Amino acid sequence: MSPIELLIEKFELAPHPEGGYFKETYRSKGSIALDALPQEYEGSRNFSTSIYFLLTSDTFSAFHKIKQDEIWHFYAGSPLMLYIISESGELSEHCIGNDFEAGEVPQLVVPGNHWFAAQTIEKDSYSFVGCTVAPGFDFADFVLPERKELLEKFPEHSKLIAKFTRTGEF
């Protein structure tokens, strides 16, 4: 069994719409009422949720956004690159991994309402990470745009967007 197959089987990972595989590992019992959340939310949300996320070299995590900050944690495998674009078009790039001397970081916060994509750096490899959010994740807060939409918004990042978006339905 390959390391990727092992991770998928051992942690019961399922395909994620953005690419890669995931499994929710934590969903707080408590929840935040709609009237206590910022106006952008459309319903109550759990206090917090967390997932395992597995990205492989033969794919990528496509540009998407959620409303809340998302904390990424590195666990195993190849370092990965995270590309983050703010609503005003500012791009930042971060390498998440455990070669700290090389400048990789084991933890990174993606600010809420920012567009982000990720790619495993090494060939024929995988990146096994965790993603934690508060308020808790809900697919109602998840936006996965088509390439055309993002290209129109951020023409200055057309190369990156072409690389890390898909063209249609999955």
Ligand code: GUN
């Ligand atoms: N649960 C399902 N998908 C996701 C995701 O992309 N991020 C987080 N944090 N939780 C999820």
